[in-house]
Amino acid sequence: MFLTERSIQSDKLQFLSSSIFTEMANLKHSLIAQGRDIIDLGIGSPDLPPPAHVQQALIDAVLRPNAFGYAHQQGFPTLRQAFADWYGNRFDGVAALDPMKEVLVLMGSQDGLSHLPAALLNPGDVALLPDPAYPVYEAGVYLASGEIARMPLLADNGFLPDFNAIPEETRRRAKFMLLAYPGNPVPAMADEAFFKKAIRFCKENEIILVHDLAYSELTFDDYRPLSILQVEGAREIAVEFHSMSKSFSMAGSRIGFLVGNEKVVGALAMLKSNIDYGVFGPVQHAATVALTGDQSYLKEMAKTYEARRDALVDGLAEIGWTVDKPAATMFVWAKLPYEVDTREFAFRLMREAGVGVIPGEAFGEQGRGYVRIALVQPVERLQEVVRRIKESGILEG
Known part of the structure; x- marks a missing residue:
């Protein structure tokens, strides 16, 4: 047959x-x-x-005798510390991140976005996702046997979801909500008042809040987007993805981060420790140089x-x-x-x-x-x- x-x-x-x-x-x-x-x-x-000094750092690291061994699964401690420091410097008011508990190195943010649902969802659990949205958001939920409740992003509402329109039954079954500001495909903006509303909604309904901040550095006209971790109460319930693909033009290098609530970060870290061996070491070294070097x-x-x-x-x-x-x-x-x-x-x-x-x-x-x-x-x-x-x-x- x-x-x-x-x-x-x-x-x-x-x-x-x-x-x-x-x-x-x-x-x-x-x-x-x-x-x-x-x-x-x-x-x-x-x-x-990428910046010339980052390219050179990658070249130098590749030539080291031990460059091709297995990398640290959750990211080199030096890189995790570098990212924690960079985050604190970039986003005013973010309390110091614990690099070992609140920072996880990923093979790009898409890696984390696609795997996080498997670390959080049981069959029948609901994920609240924006519509329209980056396709991997849905893919990860389907692969985790979760269910999707879509939150329409409408121009009349500034492409922000209407939390009041989410039915009570959906709220009860929801495990996490995913937001992205500024996002892909909709490059809309969200202010502190909106994030406070989102945090309050998620706390009231015991929902994990996930924010995709891949475009924090690709901004115009003096606009500076917020990290959700800058908002009071976020650390209790929220995590945030960041990607060096867009910030430092390292897309093919595949390196990103998840930061925030240590229980959620830990859940993804546990899953990842069973399915891969971490980001290629020289790429981690180049990323460390990018984060700690000249930011111009x-x-x-x-x-x-x-x-x-x-x-x-x-x-x-x-x-x-x-x-x-x-x-x-x-x-x-x-x-x-x-x-x-x-x-x-x-x-x-x-x-x-x-x-x-x-x-x-x-x-x-x-x-x-x-x-x-x-x-x-x-x-x-x-x-x-x-x-x-x-x-x-x-x-x-």
């Missing part, structure tokens, strides 16, 4: 397929094969290199993306497509210029203008009517994007 897809795959995998991403990638490759020049603004992969790169990197944002958003406005300017992240969450099927618009944009974006529905039902545009090309290429869109006539319907 031949193996079939049904006989091989776990039922859970049906929730993980991302057909939109696959379809967009297939169309891009088919057009490239025809000789087309496609400007891909779909995937948010940083195109800038962060401002320079943010200025580069700010210039890209302005080139794209101002250019689109000049040709008749007005979209909100994000105050942070490498993404523009662009409302479509007229009523149209989101997928149809994205496919037309690639075919007729040679520009790749992601339809908003790839991130949830509330993403319909939007596309996510990644600022991962130089200013000159983004100006070319504007020119192509104008000449394609797609804005005319």
Whole structure:
């Protein structure tokens, strides 16, 4: 008997397929094969290199005789201390983190986001997730046999969830809530008053609060996002993810952190100790150098993306497509210029203008009517994007 897809795959995998991403990638490759020049603004992969001294630190560490042995599973103590110190310096009012209990090194924040549900959820437990949201949030919950209750993020409410709209039964079954400000795909902002409200809601309902702060350093116009750990009472109930992928352009190096409530950090640490051997040692060394060295790169990197944002958003406005300017992240969450099927618009944009974006529905039902545009090309290429869109006539319907 031949193996079939049904006989091989776990039922859970049906929730993980991302057909939109696959379809967009297939169309891009088919057009490239025809000789087309496609400007891909779909995937948010940083195109800038890390600081030169961080690159050199990685090179030096790789050449050490013991570089290729197993690494410390929960992160080198020196790196955990470096991150605790960096966090305290970066976010005013955050009490000193215990590097051994409240800091965990991860293979990128996605590693932690995908595994945390398995460390927290039992079958039947509910995770409160934003909609739209980064797809790995849902994937981790499905793999942990948990259930999802979606919190709509609507423009009319500043893309903040309405906690009062969460049914009592859902609150009773909820184990954790996940927030991301500024987030992906929606680069919305949240203030201290909102975080206080979230902390109060989670305490009243005995829900763990998880905050994804991957974009804390990729901010514009003097905007400085809050760490949830800056808010009174957060340490009792909250944890926060941070990624060096965006802060220091170390995406391929795969290194990130979870910080906060030691019981939640400990739960993920226990799970991780059973499934991997930690981040490659030279990468940990390079990350330590990044955190303890010259921090001027962060401002320079943010200025580069700010210039890209302005080139794209101002250019689109000049040709008749007005979209909100994000105050942070490498993404523009662009409302479509007229009523149209989101997928149809994205496919037309690639075919007729040679520009790749992601339809908003790839991130949830509330993403319909939007596309996510990644600022991962130089200013000159983004100006070319504007020119192509104008000449394609797609804005005319």
